[in-house]
Amino acid sequence: EMSVLWSLLVLGTLALVGGQAALPAVPATFSTAIEANFLYRNYTLRMQEYYDGVLNRSRLDYHADSAGEHSTSVELLDYTNQLRFSLVADGDVVGAPLAKADVNNCDQTDLTQEPAFLEPFTTVRELLQRSQQHPSSLTSPGPGGAIVRGIRADSWILSSVSYKTPAGAQQLANITWYFAAQDWAFAASHKEREPLRAVIQGPGLHSTIDLFDFTPEQPDAVLWDVGGWCPGSRFLPNLPLPAMPASFSATFAATFARRGSTQRLQQHFDAARNMTRFDRHDEDASGNRQVRVVIFDHNRSLYYNISHPNAEGLGLRLGSWTTEGTCTVSPIPVSSFSMQSTAEIFELTSQHPNVLYLGDRFTVRGIKARAWVAHGVSLLGMTFDVWWYFSTPGWVFERQHGTEEPLRIEVKGTAPIPGADPMVFSNTYDFMDFMPGAPDPVYFNLPATCTAGPETTAAAPPADPPPRPTLPELPDSFSVTIEANFPHRNHSVIVQQHFDHQNNRARFDTHLKDKGVLIRIADYTAAQEWTLVKPDDDGLGERLLNGEVKECSVGALDRVMSQFQDIKEFYERLSTHTEVRYLGDGHYVRGVQARAWSAQDMPFSLPMANVSRTIPINITWYFSIPEWTFARTKGESQPLMIAVSGQMPTRPDRPGFAFSNQYHFVDYLPKVPEEELFVLPRWCAANTGAIPNPPLPRLPASFSATVEAAFLHRDYSLRVHQKFDRDNQRLRFDRPVDGGAGVQVVIDDFRTGTAYNFTLDPNAAVVLDAAAVALSPVACMAKPLVPGMSRFQNTQELFELVDEHPDVKYQGGDFTVRGIRAGAWKAVNVPFPSFMANRTLLINITWYFAEPSWTFAGAPATSAEASEGRPLRITVQGEHPGPGPSYTFSNNYDFVNFEPGVPPAHFFALPATCGAPVASPVPPLPAIAESFEALIEVTFIGRNQSVRVGEYMDGAQNLVRMDRHVPPPPGSQKESVHVVVLDHSQGVGYNYTLEDTRTLGAMDTMLRAGQCSQIGLDAALAAHGPMFRGTRELFQLFALHPSVQYLGDVFSIRGISAQAWQARGVNYTTQSRGRPYVADITWFF
Known part of the structure; x- marks a missing residue:
């Protein structure tokens, strides 16, 4: 076994040495402020860089002031044509357009000629690219461990990078990159990890490049508009406006700002049949809602104006409309341009000779977009400007791939009004759904109310309607992941539910507000429910392991809350309602064609405090049409979404409000959930019966230990050697400092109330945990002991707190700590005197001891850890009040090594050289400028x-x-x-x-x-x-x-x-x- 273990260690070491540590992904476009510090020149240069990876270009601005004059140097880098344009402008034009700047000159050079003034650093983009192109030379010391400007950071080192000195000599340098830690958040939030610093070191070279305000967005295209200063520049390509497909279907929201209204419209264009169709919501002469459909048959030069009073959705099939409604058949007018037709707006304006490309720095509904504009379009007496927005290449839509989709059209202008001033209008057309290709021919089938001639007909005689589909059945057992959206709260939450009909039970998982998962397991047979909390995990639907579940309670099943959370309850309420209406199959949910069923004014019991009443709600269920195929499950309609709306009543603490919630089925699996989802930890399941409660083991009076202290809220670890001598009331800590180059030693003498603190010479050969008398400290300070100061360092004191808080509960014996079977004890709300003045914290402490049957090699059978168990870990959690904002802390103390017994006295003997440091001359405090x-x-x-x-x-x-x-x-x-x-x-x-x-x-x-x-x-x-x-x-x-x-x-x-x-x-x-x-x-x- 030992030889196998050794082989695995060697293989693991080789894999680690030979592995490649890639830098975090950097966005394709960004802008950043730069502070470049050149140590050997005592020189700082502040710059601003803009990189547009889509159009393959960069801009670098920096001040080039001379005596009494302010100027700005600008480098424009055209990577496509391998050209560099160097400009100098009077004044401060950092980040400003150059078209109207006072530019003195523009020099054009080959991009391969690197400027020497920045040594190996040219731009952040090129430095990143150079680092990413040589992954074999890239190593990572491991996550964490670095602090950059007070920000926790990870680092990567790129070795042996070749660069040319100003004198033309080739040299090798190392580049160290620092990126913000994975979980670090910035106020101007974005998801990408932010690069913070690059340090370049080589012969005669030490440069520190700090990045501030790193923004992963496409810079404004106007930054590269040089206004004719550089004749050879080609920075703004005039890309052609994409062509719309000849045939397509689209659902869009048309907003008419002048009228203060928005209409939801649907259009179908069939080029082969030369037919178009427009659907919109409308009202009849009495103000009743209806759907109006207009079908243009261009081959016959006729259009059909159809209305139906009972239709709810757009895009319905008209062939079945045999009752009610009207149809007017008329010739198509010669001038039939419609401001409601996006296709006609596109066709009649896209050929304007002055369509200009505006760049791809735009965002439409969160989608990255390119934009085009045409000014001064004249049509039918109107004059207007048109903006087109298309998705950028590479943006993926679930329903189709590889196409640039139209996202929005904006039209602003004036229209003549006879006898009055021109009307000013501003219309916006947002494409909410877009499907290229010929629409289904069934969309153009006319109802029986339409004749072939240009006349108005009354409704056809009543006929028996076709049978309407019934609401699909939900399976008895299934698992589902749901995105619940609450527009009245601007809030979304992901939940997961598992229904096991065979065992009459269900499980509900949801995210907690800050971090963690709340799990509720309902046993309908026993009428009980368990509530568990996994505070350090964000995964839904995972096993309930001992080490992850921190809280567990059991009680009677809450039937009211169950019907509020249970997605099956919503279904059963709809399926058993007496007035369920079928709304047709012309609906689309996330691009999936759907059927819908609805019920109005259903009674719903509210589970909230201070409210004991039932309110009416409206529920609409959406299922995929039977013909729709899903890769994971096939052959049946799947639930896609539930829409729930109603009016919340007034409560004592707040007024009533309207709500309209949507529950999207993100993932759906119609099968019996796995058994392990319902397996409770032993200590949690024991809550229904007798709970063993052995007393917390006690530490020996004196001991030596090596403790790894991990401060989870800071992502920071510290290994210390600790020696406690109870008889002589003294304590010693050793810990490495300065990245392991030195050692700090603290000796607390509780009898005299004195703390000795000294640091060992980092240049001397230092052995951690050496006898104090043999050490040569650089300096030694003696201070009075601060009450409570050492408690978060002294594991002995963390044990003694049990005497002050005797309510310690046994959590069970089936935990695992570093692979060792362990028992756990927990105490909550323990008063903890902080070293801050007049502050007492309330903390939760959990102690872990090895099971008494566990054997440690070399430990005597009669030792304390053999009889009562060996300490393995202590966790301390609580809320720290400051200074500054309060924060939650979570500390782990792992006993890497533990030896009971009194430590030798020489470990506490103070070095002879322990004394106060020699005072140095103190320079005066500098002043800050008045302005x-x-x-x-x-x-x-x-x-x-x-x-x-x-x-x-x-x-x-x-x-x-x-x-x-x-x-x-x-x-x-x-x-x-x-x-x-x-x-x-x-x-x-x-x-x-x-x-x-x-x-x-x-x-x-x-x-x-x-x-x-x-x-x-x-x-x-x-x-x-x-x-x-x-x-x-x-x-x-x-x-x-x-x-x-x-x-x-x-x-x-x-x-x-x-x-x-x-x-x-x-x-x-x-x-x-x-x-x-x-x-x-x-x-x-």
């Missing part, structure tokens, strides 16, 4: 969040402006910037929001009346939100504090050598809660 502007990245590590703030300070007028991004609301793509202006001279603040922009410091966005409010200074800061009162105020708080001390000049910030000053115990008031905190503040210059 400035700055882009600031405020990072909240406790919340895994970063916020970018633009600050603008006018010291002469005592004015401050602070801008921050506001993420778009759910379902929207529109971003905005929140602004506060503080007038300290007048003691007032101003508060407003700039909409449809993400530019900090924007001044070209109009404000509507009433959008800006004048409020007090503190109220303005409170409205701004972040725990950041501004640079000047923060610096004044700091500079005036008596505890300011100099920390030295050995720091590195973004690759820049830095000095640091620190003040401790500063009274700091935040606007998020409006209460003071005691904070430590460190400034780096």
